[in-house]
Each structure stands twice: as C-alpha cells, then as structure tokens.
Amino acid sequence: MQWVNQRLEKFSHAVTWWAGSSWAFGVALALVATWAATGPLFNFSETWQLVINTSTTIVTFLMVFLIQRSQNKEALVIQVKLNELLAAQQGASNELINVEDMSEEQVERLHHRFAELSQHLEKVSDGHNAHSIAEAQGALQEFHRSLRAPSGKRRPKANGRRHRSKPR
Numbered sequence: 001m002q003w004v005n006q007r008l009e010k011f012s013h014a015v016t017w018w019a020g021s022s023w024a025f026g027v028a029l030a031l032v033a034t035w036a037a038t039g040p041l042f043n044f045s046e047t048w049q050l051v052i053n054t055s056t057t058i059v060t061f062l063m064v065f066l067i068q069r070s071q072n073k074e075a076l077v078i079q080v081k082l083n084e085l086l087a088a089q090q091g092a093s094n095e096l097i098n099v100e101d102m103s104e105e106q107v108e109r110l111h112h113r114f115a116e117l118s119q120h121l122e123k124v125s126d127g128h129n130a131h132s133i134a135e136a137q138g139a140l141q142e143f144h145r146s147l148r149a150p151s152g153k154r155r156p157k158a159n160g161r162r163h164r165s166k167p168r
Contacts, residue, residue, distance in 0.1 A: 016066050031055075075100075093144050117143045 018024055035052050042048040083097045
C-alpha cells in the first residue's frame, strides 16, 4: 500500500508541476483552438459541443484533487516552518506551536484575545515612544495567563512565569 501511495504522490507532484507550466497553458490553448476550428467541419453539432464539455469536466474534476493536494502540502510545510520559528524564538510561548490542531472555536478565542492584546498595547502607546522589552514581556505574560483561563473568565495575575517558554 505504501508503494502505491509513493507512486501516486510522485505522479501527482509531476502533474501538478506540469499543469502550472507555460507548456500546459499552450497545450490547453491549442486544444481549444483546434476544437473551435473544427466547429464548421462538424456543423457545430451537439456531439462537437459534447466533446469539449466532457473533456473540460473531466480535467476540472481531476484538477480539483491535484490543487487540494498541493494546497494541503503547502499549508503543512508552512505550519512546520512557523512551528520551527516559534520554537526557536526566545521567550515565545510553546502553547502556540501546533495551533493548527486546535478546534475552530479555540482558534477564534485566540484571535479574539490577540485582538484584545493589540487594543491594550494601542491604549498604552502614545505612538511616539517605543515600549521596553520588559513592558512587552509583561503584556505577553498576562496574555498567556488569559489563554489558560476558561472561556469568559480571566485568571488573576500570578507571581512567576507560568507559560512554557525557552529559558533566557
């Protein structure tokens, strides 16, 4: 079974690569032009129209799966790269690694809390002075404590670091 999967992956990768090339566009354009030029030869019959309709339907059906496969792989690659950057960033919370595995509701809560953090930072910023690293770290620590709090409830500030991050 793994052999079949490897062959299909290799084949779909090659087809995906070729389908995005200028050659593929040229071939498609030539086929459509040939079809259009043969219209008078076949008196623009229903069969003549059915040939292009059936052909494009089949190609579209197959391309949907190739495009989805390509997008799935690209999304996974981007997530792995982002996870690596997050894991390597000193002081970053490891709680956000693999955030793509969270439910949609959890991701929406995260988005809402990041929006709250952004609003909080805008309120304390005068727009001219940069904030210190300590101020940003304090805001992030408060933010991460709120991530662990149950939905709708905020935990009071606790002493010490409670989120998992790399040591300094």
